[in-house]
Amino acid sequence: MSSSARAASGVQLFRFAAPAEFYRLAGKLVPWFAAVAAVLGVVGLYIGFFAAPTDAQQGESYRIIFIHVPAAWMAMFLYVVMAFWAGVGLVFNTRLSAMLACAIAPTGALMAFIALWTGALWGRPTWGAYWVWDARLTSTLILLFLYCGFIALHSAIDDVRRADKASAVLALVGVINVPIIYFSVQWWNTLHQGSSIKPGGSSIAGIMVTGMLLMVFAFWTYAIAAVLHRARSVVLEREQRNAWAQETVAKRA
Amino acid sequence: MIAAVGQVVRRDLLLAVRQRADVVNTLLFFAVVVTLAPLGVGPEPNTLRTIAPGVVWVAALLASILSLNRLFAHDFADGTLEQLLLTREPLAAIVLGKVAAHWLVTGLPITAMAVPLGVMFDLSREQTATLVLALLFGTPALSLLGAIGAALTLGLRGGGVLVSLLVLPLNVPILIFGAGAVEAVAGGLSPQAHLLLLAALSLVTSVLAPWAIAAALRISLE
Numbered sequence: 087m088s089s090s091a092r093a094a095s096g097v098q099l100f101r102f103a104a105p106a107e108f109y110r111l112a113g114k115l116v117p118w119f120a121a122v123a124a125v126l127g128v129v130g131l132y133i134g135f136f137a138a139p140t141d142a143q144q145g146e147s148y149r150i151i152f153i154h155v156p157a158a159w160m161a162m163f164l165y166v167v168m169a170f171w172a173g174v175g176l177v178f179n180t181r182l183s184a185m186l187a188c189a190i191a192p193t194g195a196l197m198a199f200i201a202l203w204t205g206a207l208w209g210r211p212t213w214g215a216y217w218v219w220d221a222r223l224t225s226t227l228i229l230l231f232l233y234c235g236f237i238a239l240h241s242a243i244d245d246v247r248r249a250d251k252a253s254a255v256l257a258l259v260g261v262i263n264v265p266i267i268y269f270s271v272q273w274w275n276t277l278h279q280g281s282s283i284k285p286g287g288s289s290i291a292g293i294m295v296t297g298m299l300l301m302v303f304a305f306w307t308y309a310i311a312a313v314l315h316r317a318r319s320v321v322l323e324r325e326q327r328n329a330w331a332q333e334t335v336a337k338r339a
Numbered sequence: 340m341i342a343a344v345g346q347v348v349r350r351d352l353l354l355a356v357r358q359r360a361d362v363v364n365t366l367l368f369f370a371v372v373v374t375l376a377p378l379g380v381g382p383e384p385n386t387l388r389t390i391a392p393g394v395v396w397v398a399a400l401l402a403s404i405l406s407l408n409r410l411f412a413h414d415f416a417d418g419t420l421e422q423l424l425l426t427r428e429p430l431a432a433i434v435l436g437k438v439a440a441h442w443l444v445t446g447l448p449i450t451a452m453a454v455p456l457g458v459m460f461d462l463s464r465e466q467t468a469t470l471v472l473a474l475l476f477g478t479p480a481l482s483l484l485g486a487i488g489a490a491l492t493l494g495l496r497g498g499g500v501l502v503s504l505l506v507l508p509l510n511v512p513i514l515i516f517g518a519g520a521v522e523a524v525a526g527g528l529s530p531q532a533h534l535l536l537l538a539a540l541s542l543v544t545s546v547l548a549p550w551a552i553a554a555a556l557r558i559s560l561e
Contacts, residue, residue: 231508238504242495251558252491256505259487259551263509266540270512274519 103182105321106330112314112321119311123304130300138294147211150204152297156305158201158222161229162264164194164309168236169261172254184250185324187257188240189317193309195233201226221272228267232260246324343428344436351440354413362444365406369449372398373456384461391460392470392521396514399449399474403481404503406445407489410437411556415493424560431549434556438486438549446478466521469530473520476537477513483541483548484509490555513540 102108134152141148168190175183205223206216217223236253243249325331355362376394377387414420423433453474457467488506492498520533 228508228511231504235505235508238501239491242492242497242501248558248561251561252555255487255551255555255558256491259484259509262547263512266512267508270515274515 103180105182105185105325106328108182109318109321109331109334112318116311116314116318119307119314123307123311126300126304126307130297130304133293133297134301138297144212147208150208152301154201154204154208155298156302157197157204158226159302160305160309161194161197161201161226164190164197165229165232165257165264166261168194169257172250172257176251176254176258181324182321184254185320186313186317187254188250189313189320191233191237191240192316193312195230195237197305197309198226198230198233202230221268221274225268225271228271229264232264236260340428340432343426344432344439347423347433347436348440348443351437352443355440355444361406361409362448365402365445366448366452368405369398369402369452370456372401377460387460388462388525391457391462392466392473392518393514394460395453395456395470395474396477396517399446399478400481400507400510400514401503402449403445403478404485404488404506405499406441407485407502407506408499410441410486410489411493412489412498415560420556421560424556430553430556434486434490434552435545435549438482438552441486442479442482446474446482450474450478462521463524466524469524469534470521472534473517473530473537476534476541477517480513480537480541480544481510483544483552484513486552487548487555490552490559493556493559513537516540 102111130152135149138149138152140146168187171183171190172187174180175187202223205226209218209223210216236257239256240249240253243252322331322335326335373394376390380386380390411420414423424430426433450471453470454467457470462470485502485506487509488502491505492501495501516533516537520530520537523530523533
């Protein structure tokens, strides 16, 4: 590829940083990602709930990990993505980045909540309690609080530009803190009790891996679809004074 | 630059001395919260000995956060903060001075108060000494992290509750290591690792947090 062509394709990509262009692009992408998420989710859940063998130690209850593990991964990963876009918005003063960060936060919080909820349901038959102060549970709970803090700060500030910047600083402070919190909580837990509570053996059957991977991709595509869909609403809301946004809304109505 | 920081510290300390009630109220709040724990849990000495480090640390966290309002709000209201932003000196340094002054009038007295509280909770001499050291090493980080929240929520309605929501999760590691140090002594272990980690956290936050506070103040005063 010649340098001019590369530059041209770069310009092509940056075109979508304009809210109007992004709105159109996201509108085209959302149905595809949603459809892929639905298909992968159905197949993954079928494998997880029916095709995968029963676990020797935990019986049927282990099957919830097909939802639990992808949700926990997404919860952690989305926080980093959110902080990344918030940071980009803070440094380059791009409007769309901040809108994306805003759109990611509720999905991330939802993922953390699902991880906690399914973890509690799994813990009851396995550990005998809905909640134990295990390192991972506790750090996921704190992650949920961090998401809530981000959302709360953003909604407490009326001026949207200031809200974007302030919550971006918070997200960046949080992303530095997350590993520290994670390791300190882990240490806190291991100081109190040995490794009596650990998920069953590490070797899992191939079909389980397949189901897990499918569910992970299903959560990925769901998160992308949900975030893009929410970002479209955020874009419309913030661009309400612009002609294109008003035309779009008028056309829809 | 150092002279400017010194001036900021001196000014904030002077203000604290002139408005003694603010400082004293924070310390009283700390004592009251700690007193509530035995009333809620029961006077059983063994239980109290176990929960004492956690209770003192949680109370220190709350006292430090509730006093954060004082850090920027008054200067914001009377316009001093804008003048500070306009000076030639780096804002991060000025902010560090303000946080240092805040720590001198909250973190340090709280640390000193841990001695009688340790006695009241029937902690051993080593445990009390460790608690004091842990507070000494850990409270600077509380002030620094809290200042980020205070700067972000400057001038917002419902700021106090919001600051707690933003800052308390970030303070988790300090709470864990602070209370862990005392528990290590109770279990016959050396608290050295906990104390060193606390000191490390305070040092790292004292390097990084001022930039975040400065950025947050610029955003809030835009």
